[in-house]
Amino acid sequence: MDSSRIRRLLAEEIAASTARNPRSRDAYGRAQHLFGRVPMTWMNKNAGAFPLYLESARGARVQDIDGHEYIDFCLGDTGAMAGHSPAPVAEAVDLRFREKGGATAMLPTEDAEWVGAELTRRFGLPRWSFSLTATDANRWAIRLARAVTDRPKILVNSYSYHGSVDESLIVVGPDGRSTSRPGNVGAPCDVTLTSRAAEFNDLDGLERELAHGDVAAVLMEPALTNIGIVLPEPGYLEGVRELTRRHGTLLINDETHTFSAGPGGCTRAWGLDPDILTIGKAIGGGIPSGAYGLSQQLADRLLDRADLDLVDMGGVGGTLAGNALSVAAMRATLEHVLTDEAFARMCALSERFEDGVRKGIESYGLPWSVSRLGARTEYRFAAPAPRTGTESAACADADLEDFLHLWMANRGVLMTPFHNMALMCPDTTEADVDTHTALFAQALAALAG
Incomplete structure (x- = not known):
């Protein structure tokens, strides 16, 4: 042109x-x-x-x-x-905030178990925890992955999108090596100290990076989205799962954008089997919400670790995470809107x-x-x-x-x-x-x- x-x-x-x-x-x-x-x-x-x-x-x-x-x-x-201000979500939020109150009471609600069960039905992972954003869900998933593998690095695909997670701001450079993504603002350290990068649809490149033996988890979108949709080639996602298992690396599927693939995202549509799944944005119908799901084996490993502070200051969770208002919005969205x-x-x-x-x-x-x-x-x-x-x-x-x-x-x-x-x-x-x-x-x- x-x-x-x-x-x-x-x-x-x-x-x-x-x-x-x-x-x-x-x-x-x-x-x-x-x-x-x-x-x-x-x-x-x-x-x-x-x-x-x-x-x-x-x-x-x-x-x-x-x-x-x-x-x-x-x-x-x-x-x-879910559309702007869908009626079921507006009604649930009004009921929770104006009529019942207690949106930030730091107490669980029965809605949370319903949401966890529905996320299990949709995505397959049996244990769930909540956040306010998918970025936080990714951050906490990364910490859990490092804890159980005792490995320092996270691998992401070049130009993937996982919010403002520091470890994800890395790309494959012209020389084929991992480098900081252009425009990265105020990185706490050289991103190559915390992360590795491989191109999407490149199993050889992924295997080279995993062979170092220092990758706790591959954090990936099943299809790239925020750089334009890049779809997986036949056999690629199956190859990722095989390589991560072979190298003792956990697999985290970030379905925040790829939730568009269907009611259970790409994980359900394509029969994927991640160790952790993260999601946010859409599941709250416009109210800030996020969640991460764990496999049963991984959940058991984490809960059996007496040395991990999963309750107080261990770095996983936040005061507003799982608040009654967000959880009510998630239930209304999943039950009545994004069916x-x-x-x-x-x-x-x-x-x-x-x-x-x-x-x-x-x-x-x-x-x-x-x-x-x-x-x-x-x-x-x-x-x-x-x-x-x-x-x-x-x-x-x-x-x-x-x-x-x-x-x-x-x-x-x-x-x-x-x-x-x-x-x-x-x-x-x-x-x-x-x-x-x-x-x-x-x-x-x-x-x-």
Whole structure:
């Protein structure tokens, strides 16, 4: 594509966005007491000159403070996979917080056992503990893995996403060796002291790293997500499980984003058998929630260790983790919203979305690809689809991404700002999907001239 044309079209969309969103522009300009002018600096990852400001959200719709309504395919980058403020969750939260009270009483509730049993039904692991975020679930899983293996290092896939876990900010460098991920902020130490990295879909590279004998656990997404969907090749995940067992290394599946694959994530859909599973975001229906599950053998090993302080200051847990409000939200979400039936509808809509994008790409003969993981679809500016995280990172095009995101937003559709991701929720409709398909075709026509 003509890069100068892309930049010109992007400038036109930035100007249109600025003109149509004066209240968001002014709110951003007045934000003098926030670091980076936003509640979290990642909110500056937007295609326009300023972020849109939220007024309200329900189901698959978002309204900004300038009065514009959007079809929301971003859905909180998975956090709102259940849709915005689903009624069963709102009712459960209201009952727990306003009528019953005691959200942070530091006492367990009976809801917790229900949630644990449901997570076991969905994912297979029999023992569960709760956190407020998937990042914390990953941190605590890592500590437990180090404790039982007495090994110092964690292995992750290059350009995988596990929140802000220090050990995960490592990639495979151009020379094939592990190195700090570009942009890593204030690392407490050289990340190669705590971690190793291997490319996704590279069993030889994984085996080389595990052969050092110092890896406590492989922390991985069953499919890469936050760098664009990278799907596992046939036999890869089975090979990972065999290699980890052979080398005495635990396997942690991070299903926070790959939960989109179905009601039990990739673990259930693909028959995986991890030692630990971590998840967050979506299971709370918009209320901060996270969890990690343990195999029976691993849970027994940990509880039999009298030297591990799992109750007080051992470094696993937090005062608000497992609080009554979050647990009530998790139960309502899993019991009434993100049901098996809901996932079937969401995945069908995502397939419709995928078909629409693919037809647009094929009609212009573009060297792009589209990949789907259940209710989640993404397109990349490369064909065939990237098979590793490094390949996927290399095919990014900031101007082209920004143009497509702003083109959609200026016409009432929100995509995830970090990448070209669209997620379906129980309230998404076929008409919503078809609106994106039409706008995507129009965007490609504009790019083609």
